[in-house]
Amino acid sequence: MAPHALEMTMRTKIILGTSLLLSAFAAGCGDSASTADASVTDVGTPSDTGSATTDTGAVTDAGPHADNPVVTDVPAVTDVPVATDVPAVTDVPAVTDVPAATDVPAATDVPAATDVPAVFPVLHGCAATDYVDQSAAAGVRTVSFGGVAYTPRCLTIAAGQSVSFSGSFAAHPLRGGLAPGQTGTATTPNPIANTDTGSTAAFTFATPGFYPFYCNVHFASGMTGVVQVR
Numbered sequence: 001m002a003p004h005a006l007e008m009t010m011r012t013k014i015i016l017g018t019s020l021l022l023s024a025f026a027a028g029c030g031d032s033a034s035t036a037d038a039s040v041t042d043v044g045t046p047s048d049t050g051s052a053t054t055d056t057g058a059v060t061d062a063g064p065h066a067d068n069p070v071v072t073d074v075p076a077v078t079d080v081p082v083a084t085d086v087p088a089v090t091d092v093p094a095v096t097d098v099p100a101a102t103d104v105p106a107a108t109d110v111p112a113a114t115d116v117p118a119v120f121p122v123l124h125g126c127a128a129t130d131y132v133d134q135s136a137a138a139g140v141r142t143v144s145f146g147g148v149a150y151t152p153r154c155l156t157i158a159a160g161q162s163v164s165f166s167g168s169f170a171a172h173p174l175r176g177g178l179a180p181g182q183t184g185t186a187t188t189p190n191p192i193a194n195t196d197t198g199s200t201a202a203f204t205f206a207t208p209g210f211y212p213f214y215c216n217v218h219f220a221s222g223m224t225g226v227v228q229v230r
């Protein structure tokens with residue numbers, strides 16, 4: 001039922017009820033000329049009580065009031081729109097791969113203080129590899145000479161050992177030390193004594209070092225040598 005129609009119906013009924021009530025009053029009081037407003041005030045008067053009793057019937061007419069239609073058609077709550085789709089959190093990009101600390105090159109190998117070989121004194125042209133080691137107990141520690149050479153010309157022995165020279169000292173006078181014009185640092189004192197005669201001579205080397213020697217006649221031709229004592 002439309003609200004307007006409902007209202008009209010209610011009004012009509014109210015008017016009808018009121019009319020009936022007024023009619024009842026008019027019948028009881030004979031005051032048919034009184035207006036509806038007057039009758040309302042009259043209702044409260046005790047004198048009307050009696051009439052009221054007779055008017056009971058009219059009260060029954062209140063029935064229609066009971067007919068007040070229950071307010072129907074309460075519009076349903078309009079559809080509350082569902083919260084619109086909230087966009088899902090956009091994909092947060094994964095943390096990009098953080099490159100590992102770049103390989104820090106290990107501390108470069110710092111060469112250990114290499115065993116710096118003692119500067120090998122090259123005397124009379126005897127390099128380290130030129131020495132013949134005869135330091136063993138069974139070693140032959142003899143230097144033979146002739147022509148313009150000593151053999152071996154570079155000899156290694158142990159401290160305390162002796163070296164024999166074999167040749168003609170008269171032809172090849174032996175001298176201890178660096179030959180004239182040679183450079184280097186020789187160990188001194190040199191146990192090799194000047195020998196100008198004979199064919200054999202032996203000298204003992206008690207102290208490690210380099211002991212050069214030479215032929216006093218042919219040293220310029222390279223007739224020189226060294227005894228290395230270790």
Ligand SMILES: [Cu+2]
Binds near residue numbers: 148171215
């Ligand atoms: Cu000589």
